[in-house]
Amino acid sequence: MKRVLLGLVSLAAIAAVVAWVLSAPQTLSETALANLQPGDAVRGEQVFWAGGCASCHAAPGAKGEDKLRLVGGVKLESPFGDFIAPNISMSAPDGLANWSLEQFANAMLKGTSPDGQNYFPAFPYTSYTRMELQDVADLFAFMKTLPAVDGKAPDHEVGFPFNIRRAVGLWKVLFLKEGPVIAEPLTSETDLAVWQRGRYLVEGAGHCGECHTPRNPVGGLELASWLSAAKAPVGNGTIPDITASEKGIGSWSVEDIAYYLESGFTPDYDSVGGEMVSVQENMAKLPASDREAIAVYLKNIPHK
Incomplete structure (x- = not known):
């Protein structure tokens, strides 16, 4: 019996180590970043609208030019809790003013924050991971041209166990996939x-x-x-x-x-x-x- 218990404890310890390793936040490789060119803000504006950034990160109900004031605050309701879109303007105290391009790219493509935590997938990085890295750089260049708006969005309203960010890493292993969803069509009629x-x-x-x-x-x-x-x-x-x-x-x-x-x-x-x-x-x-x-x-x- 004692041997069985020791075996179970050993297996549990191994499983915990494996889970800890698998759940670690991932970042882009140096190879991926090596040939990245400075972002083009003109091209980045097109990426901004395609990505729907203003829909979540402008203030709730924002219209017209106010959609470019990315102060956050929109509530995204889900069965796992309510997620609040953060300030992603170029505000120094509350937004992305101090972020590097590398940090921004890791957030967009890997769902990893500058301080090395897993973002919750209410932020749709499971789709953004299919974007070209250069488009991400262009988007960041455009966002730098937008107004800096101070103001911290409220915290997420997510309870245990869904608020454990490390566990999101295991979710990423299953669902964060870079490749296309749909293979190319076989018909010759399609351009x-x-x-x-x-x-x-x-x-x-x-x-x-x-x-x-x-x-x-x-x-x-x-x-x-x-x-x-x-x-x-x-x-x-x-x-x-x-x-x-x-x-x-x-x-x-x-x-x-x-x-x-x-x-x-x-x-x-x-x-x-x-x-x-x-x-x-x-x-x-x-x-x-x-x-x-x-x-x-x-x-x-x-x-x-």
Whole structure:
């Protein structure tokens, strides 16, 4: 019996060490950062709108130019608690003024904070990890041109055990994946370069899957059901299917989708509503070619 207990204790100790190692916050390699060029703020503005930064990090209800004041404060409700978007303006006491590009890139692509902690995945780095590193540098350069706004956002409202940041590292092992979700289409009728651009925007910066894809009980995206509707984080609502299925937007043409992203009007002359309003306003600021690319991608991905 004593040997059995010692064996169990040894196994538990080994498991604890393995879990501690696996849960460690990850950072970009020196090789990945070696050829990074200084960011281009002009290009970075496009990345900013594609990434929806203002939707979460401007003050709640912000309109017009106030969307560029990234003081934070928006509450993101979830079954695991309420997460409050932080100040990401260039404020020295409360924002990112003292961050390096490397620290910003690690936050965006690895979900790791400057002080070496795991960010909660309410920050959609599980999508941003598919972004090009240079786009991240361009985004940071643009954000440096925006107003510095002092003011610390409230703390997250997350209880035990979901507030254990180290445990998020184990969640990352399972769900933080860099590769594309959808393989390239086999049909020769699709302009591959346009489709690839759409994939990059939808799966990466646009992080559309974070809302439109169902999640498992621990909050991981069910990638086999990519974009095929999801339960709203709270309440009984459903975030719609945006695949080209009959339940989704199968009756919409590429032109219909692109026009919706530009204007907010559906083919049936209904208008965008709810949280999608902010997303559509962001998409309207992109070049028409990007909206078309998103539409081409959505019309040419597998669906059930």
